[in-house]
Amino acid sequence: MQITENESVQLQDDSLIKLKKIDYVEFYVGNAQQAAHFYCRFFGFRLIAYAGLETGVRDRSSFVLEQSNIRFVLTSPLTPDGPIAEYVKLHGDGVHDIALLVDDARACFNIAVARGARPILAPTLLEGENGSIVKATIASYSGDLNHSFIQRNHYTEFAPQYRYMQNLPQSAPTNLTAIDHIVLSVELGKMDLWVDFYRKVLDFKQQQEFTSDDISTQYSSLMSKVLQNNTGQIKFPINEPAQGYRKSQIQEYLDFHYGPGVQHIALRTNDIIQTVKQLRHNGIEFLETPDAYYDNLPQSIGVIDEDIDTLQELRILLDRDDEGYLLQIFTKPLVTRPTFFIEIIQRKGAQGFGNGNFKALFEAIEREQASRGNL
8 A cells, every 4th residue: 555654544534434334245256157056045045136148248147146134246257368267267266345335435435545445446337227326446455355335326226237036936044134244364474464454444443353372273373353344334354374383274265265365254143043954954064063162161151042952963152252142153165175164153242253162163174174184
């Protein structure tokens, strides 16, 4: 970023970037049609819109999936050349754009660029029969992750370039309600640079910090800083590997993703037991937690609403903080490379990220790494 600290502070004093929430997450994938079927069949999403040759789009095919307040866009290239094909060739299937809902896309874009963000798409008006949206895009700190500013102008469908889909068959609901947080994995020594980008360019605040002493096993460790926007609706934990006896999960991600990016997305539910039961029935595989984890859970967690035996059977983790407790579980990688996965989380007051589960989670991931020969 070509901007000084004083200049950044002055710009922030003059005008804050006001981000409301995550509008959608766009994945670049090898086969968008099959990926859409996967997320609909296994995670209970509903296909709501499509763009491609039939809608006048010549270079890509995109499927828009929705579930409650969650929206995924799955995009594939129609030719072997171009940025989408290059992304998939380098990274495999992964998140390319975390789009942010705003009231004024042009103002947000101009402020971000003035603060040093690299412009990707200048503010563009997209018009259709039922209204219009404004879209503008900047690059994140590095790699191939972008952020689009989306201004909806009371437009209720996804985007004018897309054909709205109706009355399609829907899989059994999994009761996922919202994106809780999105975790970024970055290279060793780069975490503070990413944190500075989000603080200075997009007005995020640091919420929590974890050192290698907080998140470690006998083999590996990582460091993490949690950022959130001013509304608290957008949370980005940023993780970097720490030096360890063996390779950490973050380094494995970086090695196979070929650079920094989104390691996982946490999806919220109001009933994690029913959600996990349905996901397991659908065929989703989760990381395994040893029975020993549950031996002292009643003493360490205290009174909870759920039955411990049921949580043990489903391998759901628990953690408590000063405001309550949370329940969480992590899928195995959902793509061919050992990179992207999904977390399922239910919050019962707790605002943390399962600090007490870091060791159990790391050990579960390390068992998977060992089976892949990557530990």
